Amino acid sequence: MEKKQIIIIDNSGLSFTGDDINGPLLRGTETSLILLSEEFAKKNLDVFFVTKTNQEKKINGVHYINDNNINKEKTFDLAIAVSNANLFNNIKSLKKAVFSVSNQSLEKFIRKRQFISTYTHKPVIVTLCDYQFKKRSFLTSPFGKLTIPITVDRQFIDEEVDVSFVPPKKAIYNIRSNRNLDTLLDIWTGLIYPKDKNLKFHITPNLVEYSDKLKNHNIFLRTIGSRREMIDELKHSRVLLYLGHKSDIFTLTAEEAIKLCVPVITYGIGSLSERVSHGNNGFIAKNSSEFASYTLDLMNNDSILQELKAKMFKKRLELTWSVIADTWIKNFLR
Numbered sequence: 001m002e003k004k005q006i007i008i009i010d011n012s013g014l015s016f017t018g019d020d021i022n023g024p025l026l027r028g029t030e031t032s033l034i035l036l037s038e039e040f041a042k043k044n045l046d047v048f049f050v051t052k053t054n055q056e057k058k059i060n061g062v063h064y065i066n067d068n069n070i071n072k073e074k075t076f077d078l079a080i081a082v083s084n085a086n087l088f089n090n091i092k093s094l095k096k097a098v099f100s101v102s103n104q105s106l107e108k109f110i111r112k113r114q115f116i117s118t119y120t121h122k123p124v125i126v127t128l129c130d131y132q133f134k135k136r137s138f139l140t141s142p143f144g145k146l147t148i149p150i151t152v153d154r155q156f157i158d159e160e161v162d163v164s165f166v167p168p169k170k171a172i173y174n175i176r177s178n179r180n181l182d183t184l185l186d187i188w189t190g191l192i193y194p195k196d197k198n199l200k201f202h203i204t205p206n207l208v209e210y211s212d213k214l215k216n217h218n219i220f221l222r223t224i225g226s227r228r229e230m231i232d233e234l235k236h237s238r239v240l241l242y243l244g245h246k247s248d249i250f251t252l253t254a255e256e257a258i259k260l261c262v263p264v265i266t267y268g269i270g271s272l273s274e275r276v277s278h279g280n281n282g283f284i285a286k287n288s289s290e291f292a293s294y295t296l297d298l299m300n301n302d303s304i305l306q307e308l309k310a311k312m313f314k315k316r317l318e319l320t321w322s323v324i325a326d327t328w329i330k331n332f333l334r
């Protein structure tokens with residue numbers, strides 16, 4: 001039986017292949033699609049990944065090709081375009097899906113000139129969470145939409161986790177942009193640190209001015225290192241503190257922490273209300289006082305921490321890339 005063929009068209013403008021998955025070049029979107037494409041290949045599908053690469057090659061079963069070398073005569077079984085339906089203009093495919101990585105407004109949809117291409121190619125819009133699904137209007141998804149989540153890099157899933165280990169009293173914010181970090185720092189300096197001056201908070205550098213006030217409240221700048229070093233840093237933290245942000249449509253950072261059995265305290269903004277299950281892998285606070293209270297409890301009460309870690313450990317392997325690939329196949333190739 002002839003293999004079914006999938007083509008994935010990247011929109012980042014980056015030159016990359018699967019060899020770059022652990023390097024500094026790629027973001028979560030590109031990494032996620034490489035992992036998804038490799039799972040497709042494992043399931044005996046013929047997979048092509050279109051980027052700006054000038055080193056066309058086959059890696060882990062996936063053919064990486066330059067966008068100028070697409071075979072316009074070939075008809076694929078499924079074409080997946082990242083965010084933009086215009087990417088289908090040079091593709092023949094029986095089915096099409098837009099892998100949506102933002103909360104695209106109608107204004108942006110029109111500004112990006114996707115109206116004609118969407119109504120020409122009739123793609124299904126694939127969102128990453130229910131929050132994003134609900135925000136996507138019918139006018140920007142007239143041919144259907146569904147939610148298929150993503151998950152983390154295999155390094156986080158395969159990492160050995162000791163649920164009995166109790167990390168030092170350190171919290172971490174390892175997001176690489178200032179997403180309500182200013183408000184979080186106000187909560188730390190005003191409500192958390194004054195209650196316990198032994199607690200430490202490590203934040204990503206170059207997001208806020210590192211003032212004496214922050215230093216004097218046990219707020220330290222993280223050292224940005226390799227993926228291996230980040231995993232070790234997370235495993236030696238008691239909790240990930242992140243309020244969330246309205247632009248978050250999956251929040252891989254939170255999922256990475258949860259896979260390592262590090263609980264998350266959040267306001268549940270954006271997709272965080274879907275990533276964090278209150279009392280199971282962290283806490284969703286209604287206000288700053290609750291946020292501070294949950295943080296102090298997790299930092300100082302080992303039994304609360306270990307109870308959460310045990311719950312997370314039982315569920316950490318539920319969502320894998322194999323399961324996600326099967327969901328794509330069920331919806332588009334059967």
